[in-house]
Amino acid sequence: MVTRKAQSLNNKAKTDSKAANEPKHIGLVVNDGYLAPYEDAIRGRHDHALWKLGQLTRNGKISLEDFASGYDYYGLHKLSRGWVFREWAPNATEIYLVGDFNNWQETEKYKAKRIEGTGNWELKISEKGMKHGDLYKMHVYWNGGSGERIPAWSQRVVQDEETKIFSAQVWNPEKPYVWRKKKFKPNKSPLLIYECHIGMSQDAEKVGTYTEFKENVLPRIIEDGYNCIQIMAIQEHPYYGSFGYHVSSFFAASSRFGTPEELKSLIDEAHRNGIAVIMDIVHSHAVKNEVEGLGNLAGDPNQYFYPGDRHEHPAWDSLCFDYGKDEVMHFLLSNCKYWLKEFHFDGFRFDGVTSMLYYSHGLGEAFCNYGDYFNGHEDDNAICYLTIANKLIHEINPNAITIAEEVSGMPGLAAKFEDGGYGFDYRMAMNIPDYWIKTIKEQSDENWKPSSIFWEVKNRRPDEKTISYCESHDQALVGDKTIVFRLIDADMYWHFKKGDENEVVHRGIALHKMIRLVTAAAINGGYLNFMGNEFGHPEWIDFPREGNGWSYKYARRQWNLVDNKDLCYHYLGDFDREMLSVIKSVRNFQRTNVQEIWHNDGDQILAFMRGDLIFVFNFNPTRSFTDYGFLVPTGSYDVVLNTDAKKFGGNGLADDSMTHMTNFDPLYVKDHKEWLKLYIPARSAVVLKKN
Known part of the structure; x- marks a missing residue:
């Protein structure tokens, strides 16, 4: 006779046996079941990285960090x-x-x-x-x-x-640099990045220096509330106008900005003020120059680069690294370690990752479904390199920051290595600036749909953190336009003085603030702004070249504009500072749930909640609403930020000093919710905090 206890144990054993025989899915597939058909490919890439890792470390006899020490030899x-x-x-x-x-x-x-x-x-x-x-x-x-x-x-x-x-x-100064801040841990709650370029960071029409940046720009970044600077164009490059993306000497900090010690002093000073420093690292390609670069170092043009059709990048006029060579892996991995150890950088924004991932460099491809990421056109060598580079960086510094600039949407890029991911901490949310450009260019104000805006600013994989942004340096280059220039254009020259604003300027100032607020408010990792764009820097970026008479006029930042309180620029700068302060007031803001409260495309109203903050947007260009109601947690709410405040160049139509009490509704007692009724002026946004 079988007892109930024995039968129960027998059933449990069968269940355990069945579970043991069932395949265990890799983490990426567990997190996203739609990736199940491609699990073999995901595992293949993961196993390839493990195999290469074993090969480079002699199966664990040395550490990856020990392997990546080529610059010492x-x-x-x-x-x-x-x-x-x-x-x-x-x-x-x-x-x-x-x-x-x-x-x-x-x-x-x-x-x-x-x-x-x-x-x-x-x-x-x-x-x-x-x-x-x-x-x-x-x-x-x-x-x-x-x-x-x-x-x-x-x-x-x-x-x-x-x-x-x-x-x-030959560089061997008598007194090597002595670090004042020897240990530093970045603040990532959330990560607020100020993207910058040393050379064009000064008012003067010239190339700025590391020291000038430390003395003149870093204090502004600290005051504005950013906790990370991302520096472009650090690796030496022959052509200044390449923005630093055609690198020739990968281990040399660009001397046009100063000495290595001056760069170290800048990083040290940033760390002493709680600011992390990451650099744009360019491992996606190299300049073709032979005398200055690696193009033909010793009569072999393929020493560092792929042979044949894959040798040159068809769009960038540059050379493509052969990531399948151990010597190239050694060179690039050592380069990662060098900048971390020698200069105390806190991590990297990897440039051109899309170009690395695919044989086509992502050119002319749409990437419409998951099959487009697993159809055999991926460069497994490059994927392996990126994965191992992330392993190395976090082995050297567990608190390091790595960001992938990647536009195709490759799944797993910012997922954990153990889950089958590539190990980046963040990926750039490159869809967002494209969306804002398209909206401003193609949609009349009456057709801005809050449902579309909300979907776009939070469209991301739940298991991957992103860096959200409205615009970076890419949107400021000559031939393109910044958001403020798209909104206001030539009227910035004639009507950006206080008291002389016209309707175009009023509209531009209002939307500039709203676009930034809705983008920053929906982050799940971090937020990025390019130097000067926070105050609506006019015009484009155009480096000195033959076509402009080698002029530095547009390769600088005009800080005098935001410092002049008679002009409207400071409205935008002041708002940006207050916006970051509000976001930082919520502990681990980036981890809080983005809970939609309401959207109505007809009214053009959007409201959502994060922690104790409620964000309300009225994108309607003409209609203001009185007593517009939202169901929110019961309690009282104070206004902590209003884009329409006079101090930010708004009309000041609402009384932000009053406390808003929720109104009882018996239908929602069990939900602990009541009606919050607000006056919401046209083309404005308000942030309220629950008491």
């Missing part, structure tokens, strides 16, 4: 006695160093030797053989040719002001 280094120089150049037959120390002449004393059985070259130099500040290059020979080159691992590269020629520079 290659390049020029000062030893206790003398100097040592090393370069990876397997196709070379001879390498000489020439420079100030030997009158730029090839001599046996400065001839490198190949390390037997490798593609590495080494040269040992006496103590007096070179000194700090000397300029130098390589003369490289190969079968059938020779050339003058800057070493691939150079940590200091400078340009002659007269000849415009680049050279490597």
Whole structure:
């Protein structure tokens, strides 16, 4: 006779056995069942990364961080006695160093030797053989040719002001930089990023410096309430107008902005004020230049780059790294570690990730369904590199920040490695700026639909954090327009003085604030703003070039405009500061649920709640509403931000000093909700906080 207890145990054993035999889904599929048909591909990519990780670390005999230490070996280094120089150049037959120390002449004393059985070259130099500040290059020979080159691992590269020629520079200052803030942990609650460019950060029509940025711009960022700066164009690049995206020397901080010590001082000062510092890192491609860059370092154009049809990027006029080569992995991973360890950067925004992921670079593809991400046109080598790079970065600094600039929507990009993801902390919400541009260009104000706006600003995968933004540097380049310029255009020149605003200016100021508020209010990770756009910087960005007479007029930021209280710019800047303050008033704001309260496309009204904050928007250009009611948690509410306040350039039509009490409704007693009735002026938004 079987007892009930024995039968129960028997049934449990069968259930456990059945569960054990059922396949365990990888985390990405658990989080999103629609990915189930592609689980094999997801696992394949994950296993590929694990295999490569084992290969690079000799199956755990060394750490990934130990592997990524190439910059300590290659390049020029000062030893206790003398100097040592090393370069990876397997196709070379001879390498000489020439420079100030030997009158730029090839001599046996400065001839490198190949390390037997490798593609590495080494040269040992006496103590007096070179000194700090000397300029130098390589003369490289190969079968059938020779050339003058800057070493691939150079940590200091400078340009002659007269000849415009680049050279490597011996850099060994007597007093190395001493960090004042040795340990720093970024504040990510939420991450509020100020995207910036050192060179164009000053009022003057010139190239700004690290020190000028530290003294003149960093205090503004601190005062405005941002907790992270994202610096562009750090890696050395021959052409200033490339915005830093055509990199030549990956380990050299651009000397056009100052010295390495001055960059370290900027980062140190930011850390001392609670500001994280991340850099735009460009590992998606490299400049084609041969003398300054890696294009043909030793007679082999494919040393660092893919051969054949994949060698050149068809849209960017640049070269594509061969991520399948261990030596290239070593170079790029070491580059990640170098900037983290040597300069104390807190992480990276990886540029051009879409271009890396696909053989097509994402060009001409629509990406309409999940099958488009798993149809065999993906570069598994690049995916593997990005995954391992994220592993490395977080092994070095568990608090590091990594952001993917990616437009195709590849699933798993900002998901955990253990779940089959690529390990980024955030991905850029690149749909949002595109949406705002399209809306402003193509829709009349009467057709702005709150339901569409709300869907767009919160359209993301629930298991991946994003950086939301209305506009970045991309939307400010010549040929494009910033949001404020799309809204106001030429009237900014003639009617942006207080008391002289026309209807176009009033509309532009109102919508500029509302667009930013609804975007920032719906974040699930962080928010980004490009330098100057917070106060509606006029015009576009156009770097000096032949077509504009090498002018710096549009490659700067006119801080004098926002500092002039007689102009309307400060309204937008003041609002941006208050908006960030409100968002930061809620602990872990980015983790709170975005709960829709109401939307009505006919009225053009939207309301949603996060924590104790209620956000109410009236996008209607002409209709104001009295006693417009919303069902909200019972209690009293105070206004903490109003886009229509006079101090932000609004009309000040509502009394923001009054406390709003909810009105009882017996139908909603069980839900603990009552009616909150508000006066909502046309084209305005208000934020209320529950007491």
